[in-house]
Amino acid sequence: MSLIGTKCVQAGYTPGDGEPRQIPIVQSTTFKYDTSEHMGQLFDLEASGYFYTRLQNPTNDMVAAKIAALEGGAAAMLTSSGQAANFFAVFNIAECGDHVVASQSIYGGTFNLLAHTLRKMGIELTFVSPDCTPEELDAAFRPNTKCVFGETVANPALTVLDIEKFAHAAHDHGVPLIVDNTFPTPVNCRPIEWGADIVTHSTTKYMDGHGVAVGGAIVDSGKFDWMAHADKFPGLCTPDESYHGIVYAEKFGQEGAFITKATSQLMRDFGSIQSPQNAFYLNLGLESLHVRMPRHCENGQALAEFLASHQKVESVNYPGLPGDPYYELAQKYLPNGSCGVVSFEVAGGRAAAENFMAALRLCAIETHVADARTCCLHPASSTHRQMTDDELIAAGIGPAMVRLSCGLEDKEDLIADVSQALETI
Ligand SMILES: *Cc1c(COP(=O)(O)O)cnc(C)c1O
Numbered sequence: 008m009s010l011i012g013t014k015c016v017q018a019g020y021t022p023g024d025g026e027p028r029q030i031p032i033v034q035s036t037t038f039k040y041d042t043s044e045h046m047g048q049l050f051d052l053e054a055s056g057y058f059y060t061r062l063q064n065p066t067n068d069m070v071a072a073k074i075a076a077l078e079g080g081a082a083a084m085l086t087s088s089g090q091a092a093n094f095f096a097v098f099n100i101a102e103c104g105d106h107v108v109a110s111q112s113i114y115g116g117t118f119n120l121l122a123h124t125l126r127k128m129g130i131e132l133t134f135v136s137p138d139c140t141p142e143e144l145d146a147a148f149r150p151n152t153k154c155v156f157g158e159t160v161a162n163p164a165l166t167v168l169d170i171e172k173f174a175h176a177a178h179d180h181g182v183p184l185i186v187d188n189t190f191p192t193p194v195n196c197r198p199i200e201w202g203a204d205i206v207t208h209s210t211t212k213y214m215d216g217h218g219v220a221v222g223g224a225i226v227d228s229g230k231f232d233w234m235a236h237a238d239k240f241p242g243l244c245t246p247d248e249s250y251h252g253i254v255y256a257e258k259f260g261q262e263g264a265f266i267t268k269a270t271s272q273l274m275r276d277f278g279s280i281q282s283p284q285n286a287f288y289l290n291l292g293l294e295s296l297h298v299r300m301p302r303h304c305e306n307g308q309a310l311a312e313f314l315a316s317h318q319k320v321e322s323v324n325y326p327g328l329p330g331d332p333y334y335e336l337a338q339k340y341l342p343n344g345s346c347g348v349v350s351f352e353v354a355g356g357r358a359a360a361e362n363f364m365a366a367l368r369l370c371a372i373e374t375h376v377a378d379a380r381t382c383c384l385h386p387a388s389s390t391h392r393q394m395t396d397d398e399l400i401a402a403g404i405g406p407a408m409v410r411l412s413c414g415l416e417d418k419e420d421l422i423a424d425v426s427q428a429l430e431t432i
Pocket residue numbers: 088089090091093114116117158161162187189190208209210211212221222223
């Protein structure tokens with residue numbers, strides 16, 4: 008099973024003789040054992056098995072195994088949301104007194120998590136431009152830096168991360184690179200192949216693809232040598248007193264340490280598990296991910312080209328457009344396409360954008376992105392409405408900026424809708 012489409016359909020679960028063809032939903036909080044000794048071995052992490060769904064559940068594990076296979080990782084886990092995935096990925100290796108380097112071009116929720124909530128927990132952040140020089144990136148590190156964070160294609164700025172540049176810098180400083188790969192999905196980019204160590208997802212977006220279930224995932228490449236940097240990662244390389252003195256990097260090795268620790272410590276204590284029912288829905292989405300992504304990209308490209316040539320549009324951001332600042336990086340990292348999200352500025356400012364939004368018929372107004380139905384957002388009048396025009400411009404979100412997430416409809420109908428809405432301005 009070497010190709011991505013086959014993995015989307017079949018990885019993670021191989022039924023035995025007479026077993027269910029589709030993954031079973033193990034809708035059970037707990038699991039029954041014949042002896043306390045056997046259960047004790049599970050609690051000591053001496054034997055593998057299930058005892059409580061907050062830590063592990065067979066349905067979730069099958070879907071996590073599929074996502075690990077898609078990303079080319081060694082191990083993976085599901086979380087209740089993308090926010091939980093990014094929080095766990097960072098907090099598994101950084102704690103009070105530590106420092107993180109992150110690209111400033113990231114999803115707003117992740118920016119808040121890193122810049123505000125982690126700071127309250129004693130973790131300091133340094134943000135860098137995704138376009139920084141290697142020297143600028145190097146200068147962002149401190150002796151207590153524990154990881155580097157970025158997004159392959161940032162939501163909503165649509166900047167493309169130079170993964171190799173960020174991976175080299177991280178590895179030069181003895182720390183892993185964490186990449187949120189939500190927008191391209193492993194169908195369009197596999198960051199581990201470019202040097203990323205840990206990959207995260209909001210599975211709520213294209214992986215689910217139907218706007219059905221909020222969820223997240225963390226994939227570990229198994230390639231980062233924690234023991235070679237044991238002084239930086241005491242959580243993985245020294246005994247865990249809350250688990251009878253287990254040393255994760257010794258007992259579970261380079262391939263198992265990160266996910267085992269995140270499951271047995273962070274999931275145990277924070278409890279952000281995905282429900283098995285939602286994992287089942289996620290798997291249905293994954294089964295067609297490789298068929299849907301090219302269509303999202305085809306529609307995104309068509310809309311971006313249409314908008315770029317329209318008089319009532321001031322500017323368009325889409326990494327697949329020749330002339331886009333990220334076109335070259337997209338050609339390198341995303342040769343088959345990036346995603347279906349396009350952002351653009353309507354000519355005529357905030358009022359014109361509001362006008363445009365009101366005139367849309369097929370494209371629905373939603374805060375969501377990346378599902379089968381095309382949706383559209385005017386940040387200045389919704390998610391960012393508390394900000395003044397000057398603040399919006401400083402944040403890179405102009406008052407006339409519109410974010411369009413192209414779904415799976417026929418592109419001619421999408422262009423017709425956007426076209427008639429532009430004509431009303
Ligand atoms: C939506 C999103 C998140 C947050 O995921 P939720 O599932 O909404 O918690 C994180 N990163 C990116 C890139 C996203 O688009």
